[in-house]
Amino acid sequence: MKKEHIVTRKWGDRRKGKTDWARVDALTDEEIAKAVANDPDAAAIDVDWSDAVLVIPAKKRAISIRVDEDVLDFFKKEGDGYQRRINAVLRSYMQQKVKPKKRA
Template sequence: MSKASKTDWKRLVEQGDDAIDTSDIPELGEDFFRHAELRVPAKQTVTIRLDADVLEWFKAQGSGYQTRINQLLRRYMEAHRKA
């Protein structure tokens, strides 16, 4: 038994960013960024069997082909998690 949303999505889509009330969200100051840490997800080395033409196509796109393959797999995973 799901409830219908009371959110006016059409109005939100059409409204500009300047119309958003951010008064209850404090600005991030110098102190925040001075102490902030970048956290990159850990990578794991794996062996994967790909069709030769698929691998060659990715490699032909230039350096970073493994990162691009990972990005595509992530998008696929996220799309199927939402389903």
Template sequence: MMPKSHSTKLYLNPIKDRTSAGKTDFKKLGAMTDAEIRARRGDDQHFPEIDWAEADVQLVEPVVKKPVSIRLDSDVIDFFKDAGKGYQTRINQILRSYMEHQQKTG
């Protein structure tokens, strides 16, 4: 198993303006200064201060998912489904890990 990286990945996704209740108004947020954002955040521990100059950040373009039809052994599918919701995501993560390992070694 490969060691986990200590860097942070930020995925670049197009963000649509969401202003309904409970959603972030990104136009309003984008117009605010850093000082205004800090003042609104206050002492909320859920939003710690981040020193972006010190952060190890890697911007990653999102990978577009494609629907495919694949035949897998029933016990393999049962194994992943038994672990709960998100079995397709887990299968994708394992395949990605294998792919990245092969790209590094070969």
């Protein structure tokens, strides 16, 4: 890492943002609703959460594993989350192996 990219700050120092919070606090509900109605990127938030289910991800264990370079490159070129995709492939393999065998 080049030294010119290192930024040091003291503990507790905060960056000052560019948001004018006094202006935001002064907005009325009507002004906010009008701004949202005129925003082409605003999406309606009309979600029914009554059937939502909390899913807690399984605990992961860090390991070191050796894989062929081309295999790793294949997963990495798909972008972020390549380790999750590798895990999904391994899980699929595991589930196929533990399926009960059909009797003839």
